[in-house]
Amino acid sequence: MMPTANWRSLFLLLSGLRRHARVDGDSMSPCLAPGDLVIFQPITSDDSRLKAGCVVVVRHPLQPATLLIKRLIAINNSGLELRGDNERASTDSRHFGLVNRDSLLGIAECVWRVPFSA
Known part of the structure; x- marks a missing residue:
């Protein structure tokens, strides 16, 4: 499970030393839920x-304006192999192949959980 964001992580985010991405979909369930904010x-x-094993944020290899949050499975000379924790709901390296290392944006440190809203 990913640690929950605390005041320190929010301070680092607001000061520009960290970035964030919002979870959209169930591909990282149960670790991350739709709406969660990954710092x-x-x-x-x-x-x-x-x-x-770490969770990373990368640019989608086929849609560079889209960010992906996935688990890093392997690193090799050809690129990064990524998978979603919920493989049935995930579009990942099984579909688009290895991700270029230049697409890597960062390592997830914590999550700000958003309460479920209907």
Whole structure:
């Protein structure tokens, strides 16, 4: 489970040291729910903190204006292999292949959970 955002993470976000992306869909369920706000630290693909198993934010390889939040499965010379935790609801590397390392925006640090609204 991803840690819940606290005052420190919100301060870092408001000061521009962190970025955010909103979850749209069930591909990362149960870890993340639609509407959740993921706070992530911008990094580069050669950052030592980038490891298989972490949740990352990347630009969609076929729709660069769209951001994806997925779990990093593997890193190799050809790119990043990404999967959603809920594979039945996820469009990921099984569909569009490896993601170019230049598309990586950051590693998710915490989540601001949005209460369910009907």
